[in-house]
Amino acid sequence: MYATKYSSIFRLNQAINHIRRSFFNQTYINGQWVSAQSGETFKVYNPANGDEIGSVPDCNIKDAEKAVQAAYNAFQNKWSTKTGKERSVIMRKFNDLILKNKDHLGKILTTEMGKPLKESIGEILYGASYIEWFAEEAKRIHGDVLPITSHNRRALVLRQPVGVCSFITPWNFPSSMILRKAGPALAAGCTIVVKPSEDTPYSCLVLCDLAKEAGFPDGTINVLTTTHSAEIGKFLCEHPLISKMSFTGSTEVGKKIMAQCASTVKKISLELGGNAPFLVFNSADVKQAVQGAMASKFRASGQTCVCANRFLVQEGIYDEFISELTKKTKEQIVGDGFNEKTHLGPIVNKEQYERVLDFISDAKDKGARIVTGGNEKKGKTSGFFVEPAVIADVKLSMRVAQEEIFGPVVAIIKFKTEDEAVKIANSVDVGLAAYMYSQDISQIWRVAERMQTGMVGVNEGIISSVEAPFGGIKQSGFGREGSKYGIEDYVNLKYICMGGLKDVDQSSQ
Ligand SMILES: NC(=O)c1ccc[n+]([C@@H]2O[C@H](COP(=O)([O-])OP(=O)(O)OC[C@H]3O[C@@H](n4cnc5c(N)ncnc54)[C@H](O)[C@@H]3O)[C@@H](O)[C@H]2O)c1
Numbered sequence: 001m002y003a004t005k006y007s008s009i010f011r012l013n014q015a016i017n018h019i020r021r022s023f024f025n026q027t028y029i030n031g032q033w034v035s036a037q038s039g040e041t042f043k044v045y046n047p048a049n050g051d052e053i054g055s056v057p058d059c060n061i062k063d064a065e066k067a068v069q070a071a072y073n074a075f076q077n078k079w080s081t082k083t084g085k086e087r088s089v090i091m092r093k094f095n096d097l098i099l100k101n102k103d104h105l106g107k108i109l110t111t112e113m114g115k116p117l118k119e120s121i122g123e124i125l126y127g128a129s130y131i132e133w134f135a136e137e138a139k140r141i142h143g144d145v146l147p148i149t150s151h152n153r154r155a156l157v158l159r160q161p162v163g164v165c166s167f168i169t170p171w172n173f174p175s176s177m178i179l180r181k182a183g184p185a186l187a188a189g190c191t192i193v194v195k196p197s198e199d200t201p202y203s204c205l206v207l208c209d210l211a212k213e214a215g216f217p218d219g220t221i222n223v224l225t226t227t228h229s230a231e232i233g234k235f236l237c238e239h240p241l242i243s244k245m246s247f248t249g250s251t252e253v254g255k256k257i258m259a260q261c262a263s264t265v266k267k268i269s270l271e272l273g274g275n276a277p278f279l280v281f282n283s284a285d286v287k288q289a290v291q292g293a294m295a296s297k298f299r300a301s302g303q304t305c306v307c308a309n310r311f312l313v314q315e316g317i318y319d320e321f322i323s324e325l326t327k328k329t330k331e332q333i334v335g336d337g338f339n340e341k342t343h344l345g346p347i348v349n350k351e352q353y354e355r356v357l358d359f360i361s362d363a364k365d366k367g368a369r370i371v372t373g374g375n376e377k378k379g380k381t382s383g384f385f386v387e388p389a390v391i392a393d394v395k396l397s398m399r400v401a402q403e404e405i406f407g408p409v410v411a412i413i414k415f416k417t418e419d420e421a422v423k424i425a426n427s428v429d430v431g432l433a434a435y436m437y438s439q440d441i442s443q444i445w446r447v448a449e450r451m452q453t454g455m456v457g458v459n460e461g462i463i464s465s466v467e468a469p470f471g472g473i474k475q476s477g478f479g480r481e482g483s484k485y486g487i488e489d490y491v492n493l494k495y496i497c498m499g500g501l502k503d504v505d506q507s508s509q
């Protein structure tokens with residue numbers, strides 16, 4: 001496409017040129033910018049207007065093998081052999097480079113994913129925080145000396161890097177979902193092969209330039225851009241030189257990954273789909289609850305795994321909550337993420353867009369009340385915009401109450417008692433995040449402890465932060481990212497038993 005001043009391709013080029021000199025049409029393997037061995041490429045589009053923004057290599061198994069070999073060599077000879085302090089220094093530099101380039105990285109993210117620029121820059125800072133945090137942790141991967149019952153033995157435990165790690169990541173947080181995994185992996189001494197989403201490869205690729213500048217040895221980080229996700233995914237899951245698979249994406253694909261990793265008994269982490277309940281009790285501060293609901297629901301236009309999905313509102317404040325929330329929802333401006341006034345960007349692609357509209361039609365057909373929004377938003381451009389919707393009187397049989405919506409749709413269910421709300425909240429087979437609003441401290445403890453989720457926000461709609469363990473239970477997966485616990489997913493414990501020790505009397509004889 002011809003690059004006019006404000007075209008997507010112009011913007012993307014401009015941002016990329018601040019970080020590297022040439023336009024991205026290559027991927028990064030063994031420290032080199034390379035094409036796919038087949039010469040194949042695929043196109044990337046801007047979801048705000050359908051513009052083609054560029055092409056990247058369509059890697060196949062041959063490229064994947066090359067990436068795995070490079071990562072294995074780097075693991076054995078270049079990265080795991082460094083001290084924690086040496087790794088920390090390089091990671092720290094990587095963090096600093098990301099921060100220095102945050103505005104350009106944000107522009108690249110908005111161009112390929114669509115979220116408002118302010119949110120994109122926020123995501124860059126969020127992702128960098130995992131590199132900074134784990135740069136510190138790299139120096140603190142301690143072992144243990146265990147008290148043992150035998151006089152002539154000593155027992156030690158080492159924490160060692162698991163080896164080559166593969167990451168398969170989604171489009172909704174295309175930078176931070178990679179950095180959140182890379183932080184602990186790199187700190188522990190592991191090397192990486194990443195397969196980013198085909199919708200958002202640039203946010204991943206551009207990080208490699210900064211990683212190279214920071215001083216990571218060649219082969220430490222490798223990227224496979226591809227449309228052959230299932231084939232490459234299977235190859236990575238089954239490859240004997242890969243020791244760990246960390247996947248973030250849908251539960252459906254996560255189950256396949258888990259099954260495929262069985263053949264080599266790989267260590268795995270799965271960060272899968274959610275269906276977060278958002279409980280508002282009669283005792284809640286309704287204004288505070290509405291503020292939390294807006295923040296939680298509309299993050300990335302509702303395309304966040306921890307977005308509130310089912311709003312359960314107690315009958316005493318049901319009408320008030322809906323009225324306040326509707327007022328705020330009507331104020332939301334939907335549009336191109338580069339427009340400073342935009343609150344909500346587009347849905348990432350046609351398939352997700354049609355899925356969101358189907359959820360709304362299903363609720364409408366089954367008798368829910370559309371209080372506001374829910375229409376396709378036709379603007380000047382041909383992007384995938386949905387007008388944010390508030391849907392009241394939702395019944396449990398409706399799809400919006402059963403499945404992860406992944407769009408700007410507030411689905412509200414009325415409840416009478418605390419017990420009923422907890423039962424509904426826990427009635428799904430996933431358990432990532434839950435939110436609750438109440439001013440009754442006893443109720444807060446009762447309900448928070450009963451939530452079948454990995455995370456609970458109490459009077460708070462945004463709960464993600466580097467200091468806290470991020471992850472789910474049930475079919476939302478397992479493993480924790482971030483926090484002091486995050487390193488455990490990337491180390492093996494090794495027990496060393498030293499025997500045959502002599503005490504002082506014996507050795508002097
Ligand atoms: N729990 C979390 O931390 C978290 C974070 C972000 C997104 N998510 C979840 O991700 C989903 C949305 O993302 P998505 O649509 O990109 O999910 P997805 O599962 O379709 O895709 C995720 C990644 O897997 C790849 N993939 C697709 N099919 C594959 C296969 N058969 N084998 C191997 N890889 C394959 C995709 O190319 C992409 O890179 C939502 O369910 C959301 O909740 C979870």
Ligand SMILES: O=CCCC(=O)O
Nearest residue numbers: 172173304305306464
């Ligand atoms: O979509 C999932 C990740 C979002 C987050 O880390 O809060």
